[in-house]
Amino acid sequence: MRLYGKVAVATGACGGIGKCIIKKLITEGARVVAVDLSQRHLDKLQAEYGDELITMTVDVTQYDQVAAAIDKAIDHYGQVDIVINNAGIGAPKALLEHDPIKDFDVITAVNQKGVYHGILAAGRAMKARGHGGVIINTSSVYGAMASELTFTYNVSKAAVDMMTKCAALEFGPHKIRVCAVAPGRVDTPMLHQYKSLGLWDHIQREQMRSEFTQPDEIANVIAFLASDEASCINGTTVYAADGFENFKYPLLPG
């Protein structure tokens, strides 16, 4: 029960990684506000966990909605200690085929501005309460690596890494830690887009374990970062990517 007595808000709560985050937070004793776009999916979470969480439909591209979710945690539970900015989208597409009117803006609005909104709203609420807190942003190995078909996604995750550093610096005096976790390839609906592109087997072979990371493995890292055990980890991105960021696709068989 590493998070007993804490109150956490998590976005993207109905996605592959998000559902595991919610489960892990509750297992570790936190009270939770689960946030996502779809009320229908949130209702399923509510049915599964009952009184152990409350839910709120929020579009993270809208600052007021993100701030309202944090206010809801404070209204309902009296505090907010952990905010996990996990919502994100990806849409693999060759750069030369981009529609410059929308392709950059749509991903940036969720992955970059959405995280910015979460950092800002959480920082303000935690500072006002005066008890510190932890903000965790879901980045990606692609925040530091180039890859084909994911130009805007990588740019947005690089921004998440930098926002994590800058916010940690500004929030440090208020005892608010800001960290990011960078998964590699996690078996969730987001990654399943690669099936329709015919790349699924290829990207699986690229993994060190020859299998994708499971979403509960990412949730475990996030719960650790949210806990007091991670008190000296701040302003940094923690890679949870099976070493994907360090190694080239192994060419030797076996």
Ligand SMILES: NC(=O)c1ccc[n+]([C@@H]2O[C@H](COP(=O)([O-])OP(=O)(O)OC[C@H]3O[C@@H](n4cnc5c(N)ncnc54)[C@H](O)[C@@H]3O)[C@@H](O)[C@H]2O)c1
């Ligand atoms: N799956 C991977 O391989 C992988 C790798 C690295 C990083 N990530 C990151 O992990 C995070 C979670 O991704 P996932 O794999 O669980 O994907 P997912 O598609 O399963 O879940 C994403 C969730 O975010 C929600 N969401 C999307 N736009 C939103 C908005 N505007 N407001 C509120 N919620 C919104 C969706 O409804 C969905 O529930 C993302 O930030 C993603 O970039 C995923």
